[in-house]
Amino acid sequence: MHMADALISPQVGAVMWTATLAVGAYSVKKAREKEEQDHIALAGILGAFVFAAQMINFSIPGTGSSGHIGGGLLLSILLGPHLAFLTMAAILFIQALFFADGGLLSYGCNVFNLAFCTCFVAYPLFCQLSKKVDKRYIFSKGSIVLASVIGLQLGAFSVVLETLFSNKTELPFFTFVMLMQPIHLAIGLVEGFITAAIISSVEKTAPQILSHSRTQSRTAPAIEKLGAVFIVAALFTGGILSWFASTQPDGLEWSIEKVSGSVDIESASNVHGLFSDLQKKTAILPDYSFGTAGEAPETWPKADAGTSVSGIAGAFFTFLLVFIIGFALKPKNKPEPVQKAKW
Amino acid sequence: MVIYTKEEQRFRGFEEFASLSSSVHRLHPAALLVTIVGFIIAISSYPYTAVSVLIPYCIFPVLLARFARIPLKPLITATVKVMPLIIMIGILQPFTDPVFFKVGSLSFSWGWIIFISLLVKAFLTILANFLLISILGIGGLQKAMKSLGIPPLFYLLFTMVYRYIMLLLEDIYRAMRAYEIRSGGNPKLRLQEWGTVPASILIRTYEQGLRIEQAMKLRGYDPAQPFGQVPRISFKDIAFILICISSFVMFRIFPISVLLGDMFITGFKALHG
Numbered sequence: 001m002h003m004a005d006a007l008i009s010p011q012v013g014a015v016m017w018t019a020t021l022a023v024g025a026y027s028v029k030k031a032r033e034k035e036e037q038d039h040i041a042l043a044g045i046l047g048a049f050v051f052a053a054q055m056i057n058f059s060i061p062g063t064g065s066s067g068h069i070g071g072g073l074l075l076s077i078l079l080g081p082h083l084a085f086l087t088m089a090a091i092l093f094i095q096a097l098f099f100a101d102g103g104l105l106s107y108g109c110n111v112f113n114l115a116f117c118t119c120f121v122a123y124p125l126f127c128q129l130s131k132k133v134d135k136r137y138i139f140s141k142g143s144i145v146l147a148s149v150i151g152l153q154l155g156a157f158s159v160v161l162e163t164l165f166s167n168k169t170e171l172p173f174f175t176f177v178m179l180m181q182p183i184h185l186a187i188g189l190v191e192g193f194i195t196a197a198i199i200s201s202v203e204k205t206a207p208q209i210l211s212h213s214r215t216q217s218r219t220a221p222a223i224e225k226l227g228a229v230f231i232v233a234a235l236f237t238g239g240i241l242s243w244f245a246s247t248q249p250d251g252l253e254w255s256i257e258k259v260s261g262s263v264d265i266e267s268a269s270n271v272h273g274l275f276s277d278l279q280k281k282t283a284i285l286p287d288y289s290f291g292t293a294g295e296a297p298e299t300w301p302k303a304d305a306g307t308s309v310s311g312i313a314g315a316f317f318t319f320l321l322v323f324i325i326g327f328a329l330k331p332k333n334k335p336e337p338v339q340k341a342k343w
Numbered sequence: 344m345v346i347y348t349k350e351e352q353r354f355r356g357f358e359e360f361a362s363l364s365s366s367v368h369r370l371h372p373a374a375l376l377v378t379i380v381g382f383i384i385a386i387s388s389y390p391y392t393a394v395s396v397l398i399p400y401c402i403f404p405v406l407l408a409r410f411a412r413i414p415l416k417p418l419i420t421a422t423v424k425v426m427p428l429i430i431m432i433g434i435l436q437p438f439t440d441p442v443f444f445k446v447g448s449l450s451f452s453w454g455w456i457i458f459i460s461l462l463v464k465a466f467l468t469i470l471a472n473f474l475l476i477s478i479l480g481i482g483g484l485q486k487a488m489k490s491l492g493i494p495p496l497f498y499l500l501f502t503m504v505y506r507y508i509m510l511l512l513e514d515i516y517r518a519m520r521a522y523e524i525r526s527g528g529n530p531k532l533r534l535q536e537w538g539t540v541p542a543s544i545l546i547r548t549y550e551q552g553l554r555i556e557q558a559m560k561l562r563g564y565d566p567a568q569p570f571g572q573v574p575r576i577s578f579k580d581i582a583f584i585l586i587c588i589s590s591f592v593m594f595r596i597f598p599i600s601v602l603l604g605d606m607f608i609t610g611f612k613a614l615h616g
Contacts, residue, residue: 004429005472006465010384028494040496041559044503045511045552049545051504052511055348056519056541059531066531069541078549090501094508097476097484098353100425100469105383168391168464169432169457171439179435197538198545206546313604315395322401329409 001152001159001184002095002110005103009166016108016162023116024089027082034080043079047087050075051094058194069198070191072118073126073148077199078209081119088115109162113155122151141196148192149185156184348512353421354505357473360413361480367411372479372487372573374580378587379475383468385591392456397463399599403587404470411478418477422469429465433458481505486573511548518544 005013050071057066071091075084089111096102102110129143160176163169202209361368367375382403389397408415437454479487481502488498522540523530532540 004465005383005387005468006429006461007432008387010388013384013387024497025494028496031496038560039556040499041503041556042549042552044500045507045548045555047500047504048507048511049548051508052350052515053541053544055512055515057531058537059529059533061534086497086500087504090497090504093501094505097472098357099350100422100472103383103468103472104380104475105387105468168387168461169436171435175435175439194537194541198542199538201538201542202546205542206549209546209549313607315398315600315604317603317607318395318398318600319401322398322405325402326405326409326415329406331409331412 001113001155002092002102003106003113003159003162004100005105007163007166007168008103008106008109009168010105012162012166013105013108016106016112018108020089020108020111020116023085023120024111027085030082031086034082039079039083043075043083043087044090046075046078047091050087051091058190060190067187067190067194069194070118070148070152070188072115073122073144073151073192074195074198076119076123077126077144077195081123084123085115085119088119109158113158113162117155117158118148118151121154122147125150141200144196144199145189145192148195149188152184152188152191153181156180348516351509351512354509356417357476358480360411360477361483363412365410365412367407367478370583371490371576371580372483373490374576374584375475375478376484376487376491378584379471381584381588381591382471385595386464386467386471388595389460389464391460392453394456394460394463395600395604396594396598397460397467399594400467400591403590404467404474407474407478411474413474413477418470418473421473422466425469426462426465429461433461436461490573490576514548515544 050069053069056069058068060067072084072088075087078084079087092102092110092114093107096104096107096110126143126147129146130140157177157180160173160180163171163176164173199210382400386397386400405415408418435454436457437452439454476484485498485502488501489495518540519530522532522536526533
């Protein structure tokens with residue numbers, strides 16, 4: 001469910017980064033207030049556990065496939081939602097940097113989808129459900145599964161919305177939703193059962209570990225509603241921004257319209273002419289040069305055979321140039337590390 | 344016996360690149376982080392049908408890697424290995440896009456252009472990502488976050504998760520290998536063991552975490568006073584950011600590849616009358 005940078009527009013990326021920073025700052029503040037920051041080593045090692053436990057394959061009976069551990073809810077139960085959110089954010093940062101599971105621009109989206117939805121939506125839900133059936137163990141397990149499913153469904157739906165608002169693909173909304181939600185329903189169920197199995201096993205063997213989470217469960221959800229409202233507002237604003245941006249062929253045109261009151265500026269001066277030319281070249285694809293086959297809507301740019309050939313030839317020569325520069329700058333001898341790694 | 348998982352090899356590979364000495368390695372970590380984020384934003388700002396205009400951006404990772412003296416081949420290989428994820432998403436485009444274009448007498452879906460655009464963007468952004476971590480390493484990244492005002496709690500947590508992953512990967516690998524041997528060669532956990540096996544590792548990990556925490560406190564660790572000195576940003580760092588970002592803006596405004604193509608076509612026409 002990790003989103004790549006290529007799927008995200010800068011507008012959506014910026015909005016989600018803002019939301020992530022806000023929730024991150026709030027979590028740091030809360031962690032400080034509750035003196036959870038003293039458990040930084042514990043959080044670090046449990047975060048590493050969630051990362052490393054991806055190596056464990058859980059056989060799903062009757063299917064032949066395997067499932068993996070889900071991190072957010074498990075960490076929230078063990079550490080409380082604030083520290084769990086920060087730990088998940090750290091895990092996602094490592095996954096983005098070292099394994100390209102996600103990216104730098106889409107990091108805000110991934111933190112929202114995978115950390116916020118589990119730590120600040122699924123976990124409070126689990127707390128609410130657990131409270132009602134306090135001592136009935138079987139329902140407690142059921143609440144973990146339900147919370148896991150809802151958290152993941154929300155995350156998957158966020159992926160759909162973020163991709164659509166980014167306007168980087170042309171997947172129809174319904175097709176995308178129908179692809180994402182059922183798959184993540186199955187994944188959510190498996191992850192929920194795995195989390196429930198682990199928690200119940202820990203509860204039997206080392207109940208003192210979960211005692212911390214018991215106190216958390218009494219206080220967790222109320223304040224999180226504020227966070228949820230904020231994020232929904234951010235998403236809404238971001239969505240409108242992205243939609244607004246996507247309806248304009250180019251930011252330049254929109255800016256010109258705002259400044260001049262009209263999209264069409266007469267090319268009275270050379271500067272206007274130059275900008276007009278540039279805009280034509282950068283608006284969608286400068287080399288929109290293939291003939292449209294009748295079905296293309298009118299909003300699509302008209303084809304021009306000349307520029308397409310220029311584009312393809314230009315791309316080839318630019319690539320060749322990059323290759324030659326790269327080859328010319330290749331170091332003659334293998335560089336030596338400043339300090340040999342100690343392993 | 345020493346065990347290396349593929350994740351560990353990836354971490355160690357990047358750490359090794361980060362330990363090299365070059366002019367790029369000597370730049371302020373925040374300058375590099377800001378520039379690479381700028382690069383990714385520039386790439387992502389293109390609409391979904393941009394292809395040829397993205398090619399000039401290839402020069403940035405190539406130059407950065409060459410000046411950092413980092414071999415490009417392993418980074419490109421690592422990038423290509425994660426591309427199937429993007430291919431899985433992008434391959435739907437040609438089949439869902441109802442709009443067609445013609446090349447001669449053949450009609451193609453515009454989805455193919457969107458697909459190629461997605462591939463090029465993904466390749467460039469992932470490569471930039473890998474370059475960032477190859478140059479900075481975990482230490483440089485921590486310094487960059489510190490100088491950008493990120494709260495210490497986050498970047499210390501980030502560093503700790505990273506360090507403990509190395510430890511736990513080996514631990515979990517051993518536990519799973521023991522399980523595999525004892526279960527007659529089955530590497531997957533059966534339903535009745537979904538809880539017990541990971542829980543036993545989790546409890547061990549938790550207790551290890553508590554021990555480390557106590558040891559850190561006994562040695563006077565204070566999360567409010569994070570360690571490490573961050574160098575001050577210098578003129579050359581600012582110059583690096585300005586040159587790179589203005590190049591990205593120039594590439595965004597002037598479609599270099601199209602201009603080159605135009606020159607070629609004009610030259611070709613002039614030669615052949």
